[in-house]
Amino acid sequence: MKILIKNGIVVTDEYEKRQNVFIENGIVSRIEENYSADADMVLDADGLYVLPGLVDAHCHLRDPGYEYKEDIVSGTRSAAMGGFTSVACMPNTNPVADNKTVIRYIIDKANREGVVHVFPIGAMTKGLRGEELAEIGEMKEAGIVGVSDDGRCVENSSVMKKVMLYARMFNLPVICHCEDSRLSEDGVMNEGALSTEMGLRGISKAAEEIMIARDVILSKRFDVPVHICHVSTVLGVEIIRYAKRTGVKVTAETCPHYFTLTERACAGYNTLAKVNPPLRNEEDVEAIIRGLCDGTIDIIATDHAPHHMDEKNVEFDKAANGMVGFETALPLSYTVLVKGGHISMRELVRKMSTKPAEILGIDKGRLIEGKMADITIFNPNVDYQIDISKFVSKSKNSPFHGFHVSGKVVATIVNGRIVVKDGELVV
Amino acid sequence: MTINKKDILGIAELSRDEITSILDTASIMKRIIQSGDKKTNYLRGKTVLILFYENSTRTRVSFELAAKYMGADTININVSVSSVAKGETLVDTGKTLNSMGADVIVIRHNMSGAPHLLAKHVNASVINAGDGMHEHPTQALLDMFTIREYYKTLSGLKVAIIGDIYHSRVARSNIIGLAKMGAKPVIYGPATLIPPEIEKMGAKIAPTINDALYQADVVMGLRMQLERQKNALFPSKSEYARFFGINQVNLSLAKKDALWMHPGPVNRGVEMTSGVIDGFNSVINEQVTNGVAVRMALLYLLAGRENMKVSRHASGTVDIPVQEACV
Numbered sequence: 171m172k173i174l175i176k177n178g179i180v181v182t183d184e185y186e187k188r189q190n191v192f193i194e195n196g197i198v199s200r201i202e203e204n205y206s207a208d209a210d211m212v213l214d215a216d217g218l219y220v221l222p223g224l225v226d227a228h229c230h231l232r233d234p235g236y237e238y239k240e241d242i243v244s245g246t247r248s249a250a251m252g253g254f255t256s257v258a259c260m261p262n263t264n265p266v267a268d269n270k271t272v273i274r275y276i277i278d279k280a281n282r283e284g285v286v287h288v289f290p291i292g293a294m295t296k297g298l299r300g301e302e303l304a305e306i307g308e309m310k311e312a313g314i315v316g317v318s319d320d321g322r323c324v325e326n327s328s329v330m331k332k333v334m335l336y337a338r339m340f341n342l343p344v345i346c347h348c349e350d351s352r353l354s355e356d357g358v359m360n361e362g363a364l365s366t367e368m369g370l371r372g373i374s375k376a377a378e379e380i381m382i383a384r385d386v387i388l389s390k391r392f393d394v395p396v397h398i399c400h401v402s403t404v405l406g407v408e409i410i411r412y413a414k415r416t417g418v419k420v421t422a423e424t425c426p427h428y429f430t431l432t433e434r435a436c437a438g439y440n441t442l443a444k445v446n447p448p449l450r451n452e453e454d455v456e457a458i459i460r461g462l463c464d465g466t467i468d469i470i471a472t473d474h475a476p477h478h479m480d481e482k483n484v485e486f487d488k489a490a491n492g493m494v495g496f497e498t499a500l501p502l503s504y505t506v507l508v509k510g511g512h513i514s515m516r517e518l519v520r521k522m523s524t525k526p527a528e529i530l531g532i533d534k535g536r537l538i539e540g541k542m543a544d545i546t547i548f549n550p551n552v553d554y555q556i557d558i559s560k561f562v563s564k565s566k567n568s569p570f571h572g573f574h575v576s577g578k579v580v581a582t583i584v585n586g587r588i589v590v591k592d593g594e595l596v597v
Numbered sequence: 598m599t600i601n602k603k604d605i606l607g608i609a610e611l612s613r614d615e616i617t618s619i620l621d622t623a624s625i626m627k628r629i630i631q632s633g634d635k636k637t638n639y640l641r642g643k644t645v646l647i648l649f650y651e652n653s654t655r656t657r658v659s660f661e662l663a664a665k666y667m668g669a670d671t672i673n674i675n676v677s678v679s680s681v682a683k684g685e686t687l688v689d690t691g692k693t694l695n696s697m698g699a700d701v702i703v704i705r706h707n708m709s710g711a712p713h714l715l716a717k718h719v720n721a722s723v724i725n726a727g728d729g730m731h732e733h734p735t736q737a738l739l740d741m742f743t744i745r746e747y748y749k750t751l752s753g754l755k756v757a758i759i760g761d762i763y764h765s766r767v768a769r770s771n772i773i774g775l776a777k778m779g780a781k782p783v784i785y786g787p788a789t790l791i792p793p794e795i796e797k798m799g800a801k802i803a804p805t806i807n808d809a810l811y812q813a814d815v816v817m818g819l820r821m822q823l824e825r826q827k828n829a830l831f832p833s834k835s836e837y838a839r840f841f842g843i844n845q846v847n848l849s850l851a852k853k854d855a856l857w858m859h860p861g862p863v864n865r866g867v868e869m870t871s872g873v874i875d876g877f878n879s880v881i882n883e884q885v886t887n888g889v890a891v892r893m894a895l896l897y898l899l900a901g902r903e904n905m906k907v908s909r910h911a912s913g914t915v916d917i918p919v920q921e922a923c924v
Binding site: 361362363365366369370371372438439480483484485486487488 | 688710711714728729766792
């Protein structure tokens with residue numbers, strides 16, 4: 171199969187230039203201005219961005235165990251609709267992905283039925299209990315690209331130190347969910363005036379910041395790189411900024427909801443806006459954007475967290491944490507960050523494609539000759555309202571329904587195979 | 598006398614005029630309670646369902662009596678033996694009760710926002726009888742009614758609210774309501790039980806109990822919710838009583854005729870001494886009576902108006918034809 175993408179604006183982390191891209195047998199064979207060759211399919215990308223396929227370093231595919239929310243098939247289709255060609259899925263499945271059997275199940279199913287590349291992240295500790303090391307070595311052999319107890323924090327600092335030392339032996343990134351759960355107690359939203367007014371238990375920003383500080387200190391002390399998940403607060407950003415300045419090998423991510431929404435989205439007991447860490451205040455949103463601008467926050471991840479409507483259509487206290495994210499991440503990031511004048515398109519590509527691949531140590535996220543053809547074609551010129559009923563994900567738990575955004579994924583090509591064309595799934 | 602609401606979910610949603618309307622209506626309802634024949638037919642043919650997810654005696658009985666005095670059919674739903682115990686969701690329970698023809702659903706729930714969720718899914722009017730740590734609007738209305746009976750106004754009054762503010766829906770509703778009506782709520786309690794940024798709701802935080810009580814027109818104790826103190830928010834009941842309790846000594850700082858209030862039930866000797874609870878200035882029992890009147894007023898304003906014609910005086914004030922309404 172030969173595909174010629176004509177007249178698009180190729181954007182990588184290094185350049186932005188009008189180029190033609192020629193794909194042969196799943197490989198990008200030529201990137202050249204005005205290049206022409208016989209092709210089985212020609213995609214006219216005039217006025218569109220042609221990007222290295224997006225890489226999500228943090229998502230939940232819910233498979234195995236919670237297939238009623240999402241599974242590898244629906245999750246990867248949703249990812250493709252959002253322009254993602256590679257996704258790293260978290261291990262809080264049922265059973266927990268803390269052993270090679272579950273990891274192999276995920277990889278095998280993804281190879282058989284998935285439409286994008288799936289890279290599992292293994293648990294740090296058995297059962298995500300934060301007590302004993304999981305079989306990290308065997309999981310590495312089976313194919314994990316990192317370790318995390320995401321959804322929970324390893325609160326025992328001694329265990330965390332062991333995770334770091336052990337994971338380093340296998341050259342795996344340590345991906346930290348930072349939350350002092352004794353401080354966040356039974357909190358369900360950001361602690362402050364609104365939680366007081368709504369009579370909901372608040373989660374102090376300190377619960378997140380304390381653990382970011384701890385993990386940065388452990389990273390420094392034992393010389394192990396760490397990656398901080400879903401940063402949401404001013405001080406969290408400042409701790410990471412300071413750490414980077416002093417040479418700590420720390421990288422960090424945030425998610426689109428932390429730079430687009432404040433806690434006000436929870437008003438009226440809107441469970442769709444219930445996430446963990448919780449949505450914060452205006453000053454935090456500004457700090458997250460500043461952190462993205464100056465490189466303190468390296469990447470944008472989705473934290474795609476599908477939940478069944480019955481898990482959201484309940485009292486706020488009872489509602490599950492999380493929102494779906496694959497299909498809104500790029501339009502939100504483009505609208506707020508690029509159109510908002512904060513970062514360039516090249517920088518966005520770096521944060522959503524090149525750098526996440528680098529952190530996970532996978533050979534993805536670059537659009538260069540000789541590499542596998544994982545490509546996203548994005549039309550920045552359409553303005554529309556997000557409509558959750560059109561999501562491909564099994565779950566529709568998004569507070570962004572009706573949000574005005576710019577930019578839509580037109581095509582997603584995975585390994586030279588077109589999976590999204592003209593904004594529709596074709597597989 | 599009107600309120601333009603399907604539901605009463607919190608004081609925050611009520612305007613100053615609506616609060617005044619409710620209190621005015623409650624004055625008339627109190628006259629009915631004090632009359633020989635309490636039974637009216639304002640809610641004739643209406644069904645009031647009382648759905649309590651938390652234990653309560655006074656609020657539940659108060660609502661039930663109010664509904665009965667108004668001529669409604671009432672049904673108490675004991676959640677612990679209902680389908681809720683089998684795992685039914687609040688939304689499904691609400692839809693079921695709605696389909697059975699409920700006109701008003703009175704709900705108490707241990708989770709904040711539960712009445713809001715219910716109200717979105719039912720045609721019946723929903724009255725919040727207390728939700729988690731959020732609001733207890735009928736308690737605040739009866740408190741404001743009680744204060745207004747004595748002072749004829751709420752404007753300018755210093756109301757000291759002392760105790761566990763963090764867990765208290767009564768405090769939140771009172772702060773919002775009192776501030777809205779021009780009073781000056783001042784709060785005090787252990788720092789561990791003062792929620793963040795509560796000042797933004799309209800209350801001042803006093804630095805000491807003496808500052809809170811000084812020249813107060815009303816002193817309101819809050820029930821120390823001992824069942825919610827699993828997280829060691831204060832060291833002991835005796836220490837609480839020593840530093841945060843209201844007694845006749847520190848009450849001497851308040852105005853001489855200050856009202857002493859408490860939403861009950863009281864932990865005697867913890868948040869208030871018995872001398873205060875049973876003291877001359879205590880209106881705790883009147884609060885209970887006024888609670889029935891306020892709840893009758895709300896039921897009337899939400900569901901009963903269509904059964905009666907309201908007459909308007911030349912002065913512009915309105916009255917409910919009490920006698921004609923009696924069965």
